[in-house]
Amino acid sequence: MSATSTEDDRRFDVVVAGNGALGLSLGLTLAWRGVRVAVLGRPHRPAAASSAAGAMIGTFGEVTTTLLKSDYGRTKLDWAYQASKLWPEWLAELSDGSDLLTAEGTIVMLNTVGLPEIDTQNYKAIRAALTEYGEKFEDIDPEDIDWLDPEPTARPLQAMFLPHEHAVNAPELLARLEKAFTAAGGTLITEQATRVDHSGDRVRGVKLESGTVLSAEHVVLAAGAASQTLLDTVPEQAARIPGLVSGYGVSVLADTADGTAPRSVIRTPNRAFACGLHVVPRGTGQVYIGATNVISPEPRETALISDVLFLLDCGLRQVRRNLGESGLRRIQVGNRPVALDGMPLLGETELGGLWMMTGTYRDGLTLSPLLAREMTSLLLGEQPTIDLDVFRPVRPPIQPFTRAEIVENTVIHMMATGYETNWTLPVDLPFTIEHYLRRAYTRIADELDPAFTPPPELLASSRIHLSLAQSLRDYYAASRTAVAVAG
Incomplete structure (x- = not known):
């Protein structure tokens, strides 16, 4: 923001924290609707996913057996399929963006x-x-x-x-989104937000790195894994929302x-x-x-x-x-x-006007046209066409599978990392390794919580990163406390 900016320059209907594919897409759809909207983020996107992505915008190449075995996975698949049908028109809106296709x-x-x-x-x-x-x-x-x-x-x-x-082409897509956003009247601010400004049970805006405070009726956290830093400035909300880590x-x-x-x-x-x-x-x-x-x-x-x-x-x-x-x-x-339960964080938190649009893991860029449209509807008080509430941010852990199933999946994927690195072992040794991995991951899960179990990749990583294990324990404890209070 300029040092000479006026109070009106610092007032918006919506501030979107995050200038990756999701944040820019949401900003663009809001600007098209005449909303006074600002998108925040450093130009080089230091913590983003989309700028380094292969940007495969298909649906089915990412399908797995576990995706098809749960209602949550089926929902994500259906959303990706719907999003894939929006991409031709979405690219056409970006200055005939068909030239963005590389494959x-x-x-x-x-x-x-x-x-x-x-x-x-x-x-x-x-x-x-x-x-x-x-x-x-x-x-x-x-x-x-x-x-x-x-x-x-x-x-x-x-x-x-x-x-x-x-x-x-992901970098070119982001450049086109920026161009379309500013052409539609949106404001790009090349700073990160450092704090969510709020009073009582309502958001008021955000504070920037420069110290400037932007006023807004709605603030959307769409900065990917870096959204956690902002969320932590509202600790009473952060405790009950699955924390974000980086893949x-x-x-x-x-x-x-x-x-x-x-x-x-x-x-x-x-x-x-x-x-x-x-x-x-x-x-x-x-x-x-x-x-x-x-x-x-x-x-x-x-x-x-x-x-x-x-x-x-x-x-x-x-x-x-x-x-x-x-x-x-x-x-x-x-x-x-x-997210700590592996599922998206979409919708409004319990702090009025504070929204989340992240936790999409590998699907953010693919889903961006669809989620931008649906979040725009919610922010404008309209009825969305898909039920985003299934992944509302404030929630107990989503766990589609049993502990035994998660542990077994963790063991298999850990063994797969060995085969992909071209390891050479005596033919009977993998069975021994699997046995001890199964025991180890079961013990780790038992130590994290009596019932809640994180997704396989988080379970495996919690053995290495003690801070991740502590974050899981804290979130599980907060979820149990909230259930007890509600009961």
């Missing part, structure tokens, strides 16, 4: 690297969901996949082509040695606590390789060398052997917003 469809391959309990079953789940929704796909011979050249021990066994699962990921942009790139996304099913390995074309002779997923209590701005090495090794072994001769143009770091 023609997606190839999902089932290769020899993973575990049948994860890779094979998730591959089958993708096919089942495509069939259920009547969505077009085609089985293809892996040997006919252009550009694919893995090492022989990582060769694909099966593959299918999803013609409607595309990808966009830190590394991706790279590479200039291929031979100047080629695939026409389509090439990916595996989701596995090893992460989205599947994927290579996305980014123009002539350039590819995006992603992505890792490591739970971190705080957002990260730099990549660990070990994660970069792991990612590049996966790309070379599983997709194209001569990628090692490519020029490494950029290493990117993203922070996916992960």
Whole structure:
């Protein structure tokens, strides 16, 4: 904000804290409706997910067996499907944004690297969901996949082509969203908010890094994992909302040695606590390789060398052997917003006018047109077309599965990380490792809470990060207290 800004310059109907795909999309839909709206965030987006994303905007490539086994997962799948139908018009609104598309469809391959309990079953789940929704796909011979050249021990066994699962250029998408937002009358403020300003049971605005206070009837926390810092300035609310941690990921942009790139996304099913390995074309002779997923209590701005090495090794072994001769143009770091129960945080808190639009984990960019439309309806007092209340921020932990099921899932995914790193073990040793992992994760879950159990990736990470374990215990205790008081 300028030092000479007037009081009117600091007054808005809605302030959106966060300038990633979700925050800008919400700001844009509000501005189109004539709302006086400001979007806040540093231009380089230090804790964002979308700026480092492969930006695959499909629905079915992300389907897993666990997604299909719960009502919550089914809801997320249905939302993603609805969002996918909005993308053509959404891109057209962004100055004929069809040129933002970088891939023609997606190839999902089932290769020899993973575990049948994860890779094979998730591959089958993708096919089942495509069939259920009547969505077009085609089985293809892996040997006919252009550009694919893995090492022989990582060769694909099966593959299918999803013609409607595309990808966009994420940095350019964000630039177009910013341009459209300001053209519609929105205000971009290149600062982060440091505090939610409130009085009694009503929000009044936010305080910026510069000390400037913005007044607003509504404040929306849409800053991804970094939203937690703002939420913590309202501790009585923060205690009863699943805390946010980072699903830190590394991706790279590479200039291929031979100047080629695939026409389509090439990916595996989701596995090893992460989205599947994927290579996305980014123009002539350039590819995006992603992505890792490591739970971190705080957002990260730099990549660990070990994660970069792991990612590049996966790309070379599983997709194209001569990628090692490519020029490494950029290493990117993203922070996916992960709530302590693994589910989105959408809607108004119990502090009037304070809203949340985060916790979307891997789905934020894909869902952005849909969630922006629906949140705009709520903020304007209109009836939304989908029930966002299922993921209201103030809630007891959402736990779709039993403790035993979660522990077993954690063990399997932990073992999958070993196979993806190409470990070599005596044939009988994995059974012993699984046995002791099962005992260890059961003990950790028992120590966290008698009944509540976090999602597998958080359960695994709580063994490493003591602060994460404490955050889980605090949230579970606060939820039990709230239930007791209400009762």
